[in-house]
Amino acid sequence: MIAVTARDGGPRTDLSDLVRRRRLELGLSWRSLSAACVDPEQKERGSLWGRTTLDTLSRGGHIKTPKLPELRALAAGLQLTLGEVQEANGSQFYGVDTVWSADGEVRALVEGYREMSPEDQVRVREFVESRRRVKRV
Structure with a gap:
């Protein structure tokens, strides 16, 4: 383990x-x-x-x-x-955490997310949300 x-x-x-x-x-x-x-x-x-x-x-x-x-x-x-x-x-x-977009459409697997500073957690969430808005072809 x-x-x-x-x-x-x-x-x-x-x-x-x-x-x-x-x-x-x-x-x-x-x-x-x-x-x-x-x-x-x-x-x-x-x-x-x-x-x-x-x-x-x-x-x-x-x-x-x-x-x-x-x-x-x-x-x-x-x-x-x-x-x-x-x-x-x-x-x-x-130690991999899943961070979801607000609408549940996008997720990121982030190593050590919970151990990040609050500021870095905000950056990760903003990145995930930005991927939600990317137009899919």
């Missing part, structure tokens, strides 16, 4: 927080969530997440960085889009 730290010096826990929150919202046990974590593109493989691994992840413990099939399976189990799970994964394991 790659250790990515937050501005306060602690580890990033975006995916851990998402798993913990969403499991509670859905009212699932760890066993039920584990059973639901099947990659829709490789159903024959069955569940790609064990309940112990999911619990460890939700507590911010060390796990191997998930690959795309595991992320698809986790998205299915949490009943979220793959993009939502990928964003949380990128933040926690790689």
Whole structure:
């Protein structure tokens, strides 16, 4: 696992927080969530997440960085889009934050966005908004 730290010096826990929150919202046990974590593109493989691994992840413990099939399976189990799970994964394991335009049409993946000064964050958001206005051919 790659250790990515937050501005306060602690580890990033975006995916851990998402798993913990969403499991509670859905009212699932760890066993039920584990059973639901099947990659829709490789159903024959069955569940790609064990309940112990999911619990460890939700507590911010060390796990191997998930690959795309595991992320698809986790998205299915949490009943979220793959993009939502990928964003949380990128933040926690790689320190990459997604910055969206106001209309949700344009996004930028920015390493260390949260650790930037407020002024630099404004510049990034302005850049993303400027891309929204570029005429597409």
